[in-house]
Amino acid sequence: MSNKEYVGxxxxxxxxxxxxxxxxxxxxxIGGEVGAVVKxxxxxxxxxxxxxxxxxxIGMSHLGMKILYGLKNAVPNYWCERVFMPLPDMEEEMxxxxxxxxxxxxxxxxxxxxxxxxxIQYELCYTSILEMLDLAGLPVLASERKELTPxxxxxxxxxxxxxxxxxxxxxxxxxxxxxxxLEVMRLMEQCKKENCTKDEFLRRAAKIEGVYxxxxxxxxxxxxxxxxxxxAKETAPKQxxxxxxxxxxxxxxxxxxxxxxxxxxxxxxxxxxxxxxxxGCRFCQAGFIYRPFREKEKSTILHQTKCLCExxxxxxxxxxxxxxxxxxxxxxxxxxxxxxxSKNDINLSLPSLRVDRFSDEVLKKITDVRKSGLTFAPEAGxxxxxxxxxxxxxxxxxxxxxxIAFEGxxxxxxxxxxLGLPTETLEDIEGIYDLAKAVIEQFYANPNRKKGRxxxxxxxxxxxIPKPFTPFEFEPQLDEESIKQRQxxxxxxxxxxxxxxxxxxxDTSLLEAVLARGDRRVGKAxxxxxxxxxxxxxxxxxxxxxxxxxxxxxxxxxxxxxANRQRSYDEVAPWSHINMLVSRDFLIEENxxxxxxxxxxxxxxxxxxxGVSKCVGGDICRAIR
Amino acid sequence: MPSVNTRAFFSKMDRAKYIxxxxxxxxxxxxxxxxxxxxxxxxxxxxxxxxxxxxPLSLGQEGVCEAMDFRLTxxxxxxxxxxxxxxxxxPDIRVLRIAEPKYKNTDIxxxxxxxxxxxxxxxxxxxxxxxxxxxxxxxxxxxxxxDLKPLISMLTIEEDAITLRLPAGNxxxxxxxxxxxxxxxxxxxxxxxxxxVRTHIFCADGNEFI
Numbered sequence: 021m022s023n024k025e026y027v028g029x030x031x032x033x034x035x036x037x038x039x040x041x042x043x044x045x046x047x048x049x050i051g052g053e054v055g056a057v058v059k060x061x062x063x064x065x066x067x068x069x070x071x072x073x074x075x076x077x078i079g080m081s082h083l084g085m086k087i088l089y090g091l092k093n094a095v096p097n098y099w100c101e102r103v104f105m106p107l108p109d110m111e112e113e114m115x116x117x118x119x120x121x122x123x124x125x126x127x128x129x130x131x132x133x134x135x136x137x138x139x140i141q142y143e144l145c146y147t148s149i150l151e152m153l154d155l156a157g158l159p160v161l162a163s164e165r166k167e168l169t170p171x172x173x174x175x176x177x178x179x180x181x182x183x184x185x186x187x188x189x190x191x192x193x194x195x196x197x198x199x200x201x202l203e204v205m206r207l208m209e210q211c212k213k214e215n216c217t218k219d220e221f222l223r224r225a226a227k228i229e230g231v232y233x234x235x236x237x238x239x240x241x242x243x244x245x246x247x248x249x250x251x252a253k254e255t256a257p258k259q260x261x262x263x264x265x266x267x268x269x270x271x272x273x274x275x276x277x278x279x280x281x282x283x284x285x286x287x288x289x290x291x292x293x294x295x296x297x298x299x300g301c302r303f304c305q306a307g308f309i310y311r312p313f314r315e316k317e318k319s320t321i322l323h324q325t326k327c328l329c330e331x332x333x334x335x336x337x338x339x340x341x342x343x344x345x346x347x348x349x350x351x352x353x354x355x356x357x358x359x360x361x362s363k364n365d366i367n368l369s370l371p372s373l374r375v376d377r378f379s380d381e382v383l384k385k386i387t388d389v390r391k392s393g394l395t396f397a398p399e400a401g402x403x404x405x406x407x408x409x410x411x412x413x414x415x416x417x418x419x420x421x422x423x424i425a426f427e428g429x430x431x432x433x434x435x436x437x438x439l440g441l442p443t444e445t446l447e448d449i450e451g452i453y454d455l456a457k458a459v460i461e462q463f464y465a466n467p468n469r470k471k472g473r474x475x476x477x478x479x480x481x482x483x484x485i486p487k488p489f490t491p492f493e494f495e496p497q498l499d500e501e502s503i504k505q506r507q508x509x510x511x512x513x514x515x516x517x518x519x520x521x522x523x524x525x526x527d528t529s530l531l532e533a534v535l536a537r538g539d540r541r542v543g544k545a546x547x548x549x550x551x552x553x554x555x556x557x558x559x560x561x562x563x564x565x566x567x568x569x570x571x572x573x574x575x576x577x578x579x580x581x582x583a584n585r586q587r588s589y590d591e592v593a594p595w596s597h598i599n600m601l602v603s604r605d606f607l608i609e610e611n612x613x614x615x616x617x618x619x620x621x622x623x624x625x626x627x628x629x630x631g632v633s634k635c636v637g638g639d640i641c642r643a644i645r
Numbered sequence: 646m647p648s649v650n651t652r653a654f655f656s657k658m659d660r661a662k663y664i665x666x667x668x669x670x671x672x673x674x675x676x677x678x679x680x681x682x683x684x685x686x687x688x689x690x691x692x693x694x695x696x697x698x699x700x701p702l703s704l705g706q707e708g709v710c711e712a713m714d715f716r717l718t719x720x721x722x723x724x725x726x727x728x729x730x731x732x733x734x735x736p737d738i739r740v741l742r743i744a745e746p747k748y749k750n751t752d753i754x755x756x757x758x759x760x761x762x763x764x765x766x767x768x769x770x771x772x773x774x775x776x777x778x779x780x781x782x783x784x785x786x787x788x789x790x791x792d793l794k795p796l797i798s799m800l801t802i803e804e805d806a807i808t809l810r811l812p813a814g815n816x817x818x819x820x821x822x823x824x825x826x827x828x829x830x831x832x833x834x835x836x837x838x839x840x841x842v843r844t845h846i847f848c849a850d851g852n853e854f855i
Contacts, residue, residue, distance in 0.1 A: 037840070040663065041705040047665070050663050052659070054675070054676070054679075054734070279672075279675060332675065332679070333679040334678075365686070365692055
């Protein structure tokens with residue numbers, strides 16, 4: 021075993037060569053892929069370590085990372101590199117050999133970079149962030165990192181309530197990162213020239229729209245544990261307003277990807293077609309925080325598809341958005357795209373189709389969809405409850421869609437539902453079974469059904485998790501006992517061999533609910549859980565709930581306070597200094613409508629005045645035009 | 646459709662040594678697609694670029710004489726083929742030569758390797774001087790014991806590198822790492838550095854595989 025200090029580069033490679041063959045799938049840890057950007061260090065002024073706090077296979081599938089990677093590397097004197105969470109076999113060897121976390125392009129230790137940026141896609145990766153910082157050789161607490169560099173920053177959906185991880189980060193990017201990442205990097209270039217302190221850099225960064233510097237805010241609490249006030253210090257804005265890109269056709273989109281050597285979760289070209297969502301399902305955080313609705317021009321999408329396929333060599337491309345079938349001219353888009361893809365032996369896949377727009381024409385055009393199974397997400401078992409959550413899908417919509425699917429040769433239908441939705445009763449639970457039964461009946465009603473292959477319906481149950489910036493941010497998450505009782509009830513009524521039922525673990529959902537709506541004090545528990553060895557919490561095989569319970573107990577914090585408590589409309593939310601453009605009044609109004617079982621039309625039918633248009637100007641939201 | 650059988654010799658070095666053989670296949674297929682060379686596709690339900698590899702290289706080993714065959718459906722100069730492939734391949738895989746295939750992969754009998762390692766040269770020399778070098782070899786049928794001694798057709802041990810020639814081919818192949826595994830278990834010595842580069846592939850008639 022070499023005793024040399026790990027300095028990265030080609031010397032680092034020699035040290036990695038000593039043991040990498042004993043590691044599972046070593047190509048994940050060595051870079052060198054086609055499309056990986058390698059620059060001459062001596063000509064680079066700002067180095068950015070883009071960290072995904074999960075495995076290579078998951079992180080490399082993420083479109084946001086590819087966009088920001090390409091965008092930063094398009095600037096000649098900036099160099100952005102990729103970093104992922106090593107699995108335990110790799111991490112153990114790295115720690116044993118004193119190899120700090122390094123970036124895949126240069127193999128250089130990331131502690132020497134100017135920025136260490138995390139994309140934070142789900143709450144259960146928080147401990148992995150701490151693990152990565154520690155493995156890099158850095159103090160995990162922002163207050164203990166005194167130097168100007170590295171600045172530890174974060175972005176992604178979770179940072180709309182970043183309070184539980186505020187102690188670990190120097191700054192957060194609220195909203196779409198395309199423009200502000202570069203602005204903050206330019207500021208760093210300037211500050212390095214001027215020999216600024218870290219504090220000076222952060223004070224100046226806080227003036228950039230969308231940049232949230234948590235250390236510039238003080239939080240006070242009421243005696244009952246709720247937040248009393250959040251006060252901005254010095255020149256920091258009272259509220260940090262989410263940043264958006266105003267013209268998504270002119271916005272940077274990657275024309276090439278890093279093409280991995282090993283299989284990853286989504287191993288294909290991905291083209292973003294629209295941002296935002298017109299639907300407004302009341303449980304869905306993405307549906308609110310990614311507003312306003314903007315779609316790209318057909319020609320932009322076609323051009324980007326061609327570039328990506330040609331530059332990556334992928335033979336599969338998928339369209340990405342929250343709801344691709346809401347693209348205004350979906351039929352025209354698919355006609356244009358399939359003309360190109362079929363000529364070039366490329367498969368086109370469309371992951372997020374809504375049931376009510378699942379037309380015959382669309383189905384025919386996606387030639388590659390495998391004929392084994394199809395997934396629909398009615399989310400709730402009865403029309404009443406679907407109205408409560410504003411999932412504007414009727415039983416007839418679902419049945420019409422599965423009819424088309426059955427005629428197309430499918431025999432296995434997967435149905436997604438949530439348990440513990442606001443106002444849910446046992447009648448709604450029974451409705452889940454009724455819907456599954458109706459799907460099966462639909463199969464037998466088809467005279468041309470496949471003989472010999474039996475129909476099957478898989479019911480997949482998750483636990484409802486109330487999220488910030490949704491109309492359900494006030495709602496309690498149902499406690500474990502009630503969830504279990506509802507699961508049992510469904511099993512007892514759904515006694516049918518053609519129906520299988522599976523559900524997610526409650527512990528995981530509970531922790532997600534706690535972290536999603538936690539305040540700054542929850543950071544102490546995150547830290548304590550990490551100290552106890554928690555990491556990769558999103559993986560069943562690594563998740564240890566008992567450690568989390570101990571951590572909360574030791575910190576004097578109650579999970580139920582964060583997850584299972586009804587919050588009043590006038591309570592100060594821990595995230596109330598963050599403005600995601602959707603107004604709080606609108607969320608309250610939507611919450612009231614939910615309890616009245618009244619639906620809200622989608623944004624294309626009628627603007628519901630969510631507040632976004634007022635903030636960004638009426639011409640940006642393209643739901644109605 | 647007219648087609649020209651083409652053989653590309655390439656190197657697989659440095660970071661590329663961690664690409665498994667299966668992944669190499671994907672990687673080359675995608676490179677071919679990016680190169681937009683007119684390469685013959687298999688026909689049938691799921692058409693794909695047809696590429697055949699001559700002799701798989703073990704994960705972690707490097708090679709400078711790797712070969713793959715494909716068919717071009719149009720006549721293109723070898724220089725152009727080489728340039729377009731190199732523009733499309735990962736930096737640590739380089740096409741070195743384009744040729745018309747002369748031998749078949751069944752003609753391959755031996756391969757030569759250059760090994761850089763931190764083994765004690767004298768200990769290694771006396772180990773390889775012994776009458777027998779018994780080691781276990783995993784095959785599809787299970788584990789069998791082989792004597793490497795008579796299989797090593799050439800061996801030079803020098804301060805900076807060990808060069809050796811071993812049986813190679815699709816029917817009977819001896820991985821050079823076996824010799825070093827045998828050394829480790831016989832002497833109890835540890836090896837922390839072991840860089841194996843395949844430098845030549847030879848055919849039954851004694852000529853280099855081309």
